[in-house]
Amino acid sequence: MKFGILVNEGPYTHEASDTAYQFVRAALAKGHEIYRVFFYHDGVNNGTRLTVPPQDERNIVKRWSELAAKHKLDLVVCIAAAQRRGLMDAAEAKRNGKDADNLAPGFRISGLGQLIEAGIQADRLVVFGD
Amino acid sequence: MLHTVNKSPFEHRALETCLKFARQGAAVLLIEDGVYAAARDTAVSKRVQEALKTVSIYALKPDVEARGMQHRVMDGIRLVDYGGFVDLVAEHNAVQSWL
Amino acid sequence: MTEENAGGVAKRFLYVNRRAPYGSIYALESLEVVLIGAAFEQDVSLAFLGDGVYQLTKGQDTKGLEMKNFSPTFRALEDYDVTKLYVEAEALQARGLSEADLVVPVEVVSAQRMAEIMEAQDVILSF
Numbered sequence: 340m341k342f343g344i345l346v347n348e349g350p351y352t353h354e355a356s357d358t359a360y361q362f363v364r365a366a367l368a369k370g371h372e373i374y375r376v377f378f379y380h381d382g383v384n385n386g387t388r389l390t391v392p393p394q395d396e397r398n399i400v401k402r403w404s405e406l407a408a409k410h411k412l413d414l415v416v417c418i419a420a421a422q423r424r425g426l427m428d429a430a431e432a433k434r435n436g437k438d439a440d441n442l443a444p445g446f447r448i449s450g451l452g453q454l455i456e457a458g459i460q461a462d463r464l465v466v467f468g469d
Numbered sequence: 470m471l472h473t474v475n476k477s478p479f480e481h482r483a484l485e486t487c488l489k490f491a492r493q494g495a496a497v498l499l500i501e502d503g504v505y506a507a508a509r510d511t512a513v514s515k516r517v518q519e520a521l522k523t524v525s526i527y528a529l530k531p532d533v534e535a536r537g538m539q540h541r542v543m544d545g546i547r548l549v550d551y552g553g554f555v556d557l558v559a560e561h562n563a564v565q566s567w568l
Numbered sequence: 569m570t571e572e573n574a575g576g577v578a579k580r581f582l583y584v585n586r587r588a589p590y591g592s593i594y595a596l597e598s599l600e601v602v603l604i605g606a607a608f609e610q611d612v613s614l615a616f617l618g619d620g621v622y623q624l625t626k627g628q629d630t631k632g633l634e635m636k637n638f639s640p641t642f643r644a645l646e647d648y649d650v651t652k653l654y655v656e657a658e659a660l661q662a663r664g665l666s667e668a669d670l671v672v673p674v675e676v677v678s679a680q681r682m683a684e685i686m687e688a689q690d691v692i693l694s695f
Contacts, residue, residue: 340559347568347695354475354501354532361531365551371559380597380695419600423593451604458691459579459608463558466566466694469475470687486586486618490683565584565692 342366343457344376347468349384350399351392356385359467360402367410374461375413376403377454378446380468383426386416388443400443407445414446415453471496471561472524474503475568478513487567488520498549498557499528507533508541521545529554579690580611585620587695589638590630595623596638598695603641606648613652613689614645615682616674621659624670642672656682 344363348355363373378385390400407414416426425441428448432440442448458464472491476483484499484506491497497520499506506517507528520526530548533539542548549557558564583602589595605612616624623639630637645651653674660666660676667676677685686692 342558345693358475358500358529361551362554366555369552369555371555379601380593420597451601452608454601455581455605455608455610458581458693459610463564464691464693465558465564466568466692468566468568468694482618489679490617490686492683492687563689563692565686566694568586568694 340463341372341374341461343374343454343461343464345454345457345464345466345468346376346378346382346385347380347466349381350390352381353469355467355469356382356399356403357397359465360399360406362465362467363406363412373410373412375415375453375457377457378414378416379420379451379454381420381424382468383416383421383424386414386421386426386443386446386448387441389441404443404445412445416442416446416448417454418448418450421448471498471557471564473498473500473564473566474506475499475501475566477502478506478517479511483567484513485516487565488516488524490565491520491524493523495523496525496527496557496561498554499526499532499546500554501529501532504528504532504536504538507543507546508538509543510541514543517543518545527553527557578610580613580688581605581691581693582686582689583612583614584692584694585614585616585623586618588619588622589628590633590635594695595620596636598693599623599638599641601693601695602645602650603648606645606650609649612650613654613685614650615685616653616655616659617682618656618659621655621663621665621670624653624655624672624674625665626669626671639671645672654682654685
């Protein structure tokens with residue numbers, strides 16, 4: 340089965356990103372396919388590479404990046420939500436005249452159409468939020 | 470349909486709303502703070518017991534254990550792990566998340 | 569039970585709105601998904617439950633908040649072929665509202681009818 344995942348909240352503040360991550364891991368372990376993980380609202384903050392959580396805590400951003408690398412996951416950060424909240428890749432930073440970019444490895448910035456497409460192409464869409 | 474509820478029933482209306490719209494034969498999975506609704510002897514237990522007559526109710530075990538509720542889960546509510554969560558999603562035609 | 573469109577069978581998308589506008593961004597950003605989604609020619613419905621009905625009230629004047637009043641956008645949905653707007657009857661009643669207080673024509677439905685509509689959906693987006 341192909342799953343589309345929507346994550347509506349950022350790392351740590353809400354459990355959404357954790358639950359989504361564990362769900363995705365379990366789905367992969369069962370041999371399912373993750374069509375896309377789409378990050379919206381504050382969920383875009385899961386895609387910043389600038390987090391430095393305490394050493395003895397889980398590193399939410401890093402483990403998304405690692406899971407993406409291991410399983411070739413498509414982690415998409417919504418461009419509109421990202422612009423509001425200050426998540427940029429190098430191209431976006433240049434385009435908007437910003438002096439830095441902060442997108443973490445394994446994530447890409449794209450439009451809301453990617454979420455709709457995931458809803459269309461996947462067998463199930465699961466929403467994680469507050 | 471599978472419904473998920475992630476809010477405590479004491480502070481939020483998500484569970485109440487979910488049960489209002491869940492149809493006979495649906496499945497309700499309590500996750501995150503929603504697992505508190507699975508506990509015995511609370512102000513909502515009676516409501517939840519009543520709901521068990523028409524819908525199946527599950528609770529996500531890691532969330533139950535994290536909150537120390539594992540010995541308080543009422544009869545009739547099944548605990549599942551994340552794998553079980555995945556299975557529930559696969560088994561139902563769609564998922565509605567009551568946030 | 570789904571519409572045909574040029575690219576294949578359209579899925580039934582339901583956008584569930586349960587939050588009031590302005591106190592949080594969910595109402596605005598969910599509407600943005602609806603607008604983008606309209607281009608994909610799926611079978612779209614919007615459900616307004618609980619405080620979500622407040623997104624549709626007339627007379628929103630947001631100047632003092634320096635925020636954009638996005639309620640007129642609901643009127644534009646028709647141009648995007650998004651015409652199925654369902655409002656929970658009990659939610660209106662509990663808030664002392666009637667259909668006449670809303671900026672756009674909607675179908676006011678009972679909880680039972682809303683449950684039937686939800687059951688028929690393929691993709692349910694909550695924000």
